[in-house]
Amino acid sequence: MKLTFLGTGTSCGVPTIGCQCYTCTSPDIHDKRLRCSALIETGQTRILIDCGPDFRQQIMPQPFRRIDGILVTHAHYDHVGGMDDIRPFCQFGEVNVYADPLACHGMLEMLPYCFAEHRYPGVPAIRLHEIHKHEPFRIGDLDIMPFEVMHHDLPIMGYRIGRLAYITDMKTIAETEIPYIEGCDTLIVNALRLSPHHSHQTLDEAVRFAGRIAARQTWLIHSSHDIGRHAEVNSGLPGNIQLAYDGQVIEVKA
Numbered sequence: 001m002k003l004t005f006l007g008t009g010t011s012c013g014v015p016t017i018g019c020q021c022y023t024c025t026s027p028d029i030h031d032k033r034l035r036c037s038a039l040i041e042t043g044q045t046r047i048l049i050d051c052g053p054d055f056r057q058q059i060m061p062q063p064f065r066r067i068d069g070i071l072v073t074h075a076h077y078d079h080v081g082g083m084d085d086i087r088p089f090c091q092f093g094e095v096n097v098y099a100d101p102l103a104c105h106g107m108l109e110m111l112p113y114c115f116a117e118h119r120y121p122g123v124p125a126i127r128l129h130e131i132h133k134h135e136p137f138r139i140g141d142l143d144i145m146p147f148e149v150m151h152h153d154l155p156i157m158g159y160r161i162g163r164l165a166y167i168t169d170m171k172t173i174a175e176t177e178i179p180y181i182e183g184c185d186t187l188i189v190n191a192l193r194l195s196p197h198h199s200h201q202t203l204d205e206a207v208r209f210a211g212r213i214a215a216r217q218t219w220l221i222h223s224s225h226d227i228g229r230h231a232e233v234n235s236g237l238p239g240n241i242q243l244a245y246d247g248q249v250i251e252v253k254a
Contacts (some may be wrong), residue, residue, distance in 0.1 A: 001142075001162060001254040003040045003186075004242045006058035009033025010192060010200075010224040011078035013054070016245070023225040030230035030245040034058055035078045036168050038188070038221045042254065043111070044138025047071060049159065049166055052187060055082030061247075066092040069139040072099035073105025073168050074156035083124065085109055090125040098129045100146070100157050133157070134180070144253070147180040149173045152199035160184065162254035168222050171199050173209075185253045187215035188244070193226035203227060210241045219244040 002121055013022035014033040035052035039062065045250050048070045069088050073079055080103075086095050099107065107128065108115055114126050131137060133148040145160040149170040157165040158177075163185035170190055181187070191206035200222070201209065210218040218241040227233060227243075 001166070001252045003043075003164065003188075003250050003252050004039040004062070004219065005246060005248045005250075006039055006245045007034035007052065007054055008221045008223060008246055008248075009035055010222050011035065012077070012224065014223075014225045016063070019225060021225055023227070023229050028230060030243075033223060034246055035081075035089050036190075037079075038166065040142070040164075040252075045138055045142050047142065047144075047161075050071070050079040050168070051082045051086065051099075052078050052080035056085045058246075059181040063101055064088070067095055070095060070097045071144065071159055072097060072103045072107070073158070074151060074154065075099070075103040075110065076116070076169070077110075077130060077169075080107055080110065083114070083126070084235055086126070088149070094125045095126040096127050096129060097138070098131050098139075098144075100132060101130055101189070102155070103157070104128055104130050123174075131157070133177075133186050145180055147177045149177065159252070164244075164251070164252045165213070169199070170201055171197075178213075181213055184213065185216045187213050187218040187251070188221055189218065190222035191220040191227065192222060192245070193224050194228070197224065204220045207237065217238065218252075219248075219250070220240070220253065 034054040038049045040047045045068050136145045146157045148155050149158050150172045151169040165181045165187050167189045177247040191203045192200035220243045
């Protein structure tokens with residue numbers, strides 16, 4: 001199983017519009033972070049995790065072929081704002097989108113024209129599937145287990161796919177959810193910045209969480225310009241816990 005980080009940035013991206021800070025002015029391509037999204041592929045199956053407003057830019061360098069499913073973590077704009085741009089992939093048939101009830105409701109409000117009884121010609125053909133935590137489902141040859149994390153007071157979905165666990169926008173997690181993550185070989189989890197935030201983990205919090213899960217490798221995502229430059233941050237982290245970067249491809253045990 002292969003995972004491509006399409007975007008590793010937070011809601012404003014890096015560089016942030018109008019900002020001339022140390023990180024935003026970095027010449028290093030690793031410090032250019034689009035909004036968070038990932039592409040998971042096997043020989044048979046292709047799954048997108050979140051479809052934010054940078055989706056068109058992110059998917060253009062990738063081979064054009066069917067997307068078998070889109071996993072939505074939650075319906076904040078930076079995670080679903082690119083859903084209209086899946087239209088070209090509808091030539092392969094309806095695109096299956098999986099989301100919990102809150103995210104389904106959010107997308108129905110955000111994209112009502114996609115779900116109208118009489119759809120305007122050319123709108124994306126989306127089949128929305130309501131999912132629930134701890135209720136596994138299958139897309140192609142991949143088994144998926146949704147679990148719950150808290151984005152401040154908003155419950156959102158994390159996903160366990162084989163020996164991969166993918167979490168974004170987490171601030172806290174209930175003890176009851178830990179068993180769904182333990183034993184993963186690869187952990188992907190959010191680390192926003194150095195200073196505290198009410199709805200996201202800091203870098204230190206993410207490192208502590210990664211240490212508890214003890215995956216072979218942890219990749220940090222959903223990072224803002226306030227976290228610092230990629231190379232400098234990674235030099236201060238253990239080798240098995242590192243900031244991911246846009247376009248990075250990793251092999252994951254399925």
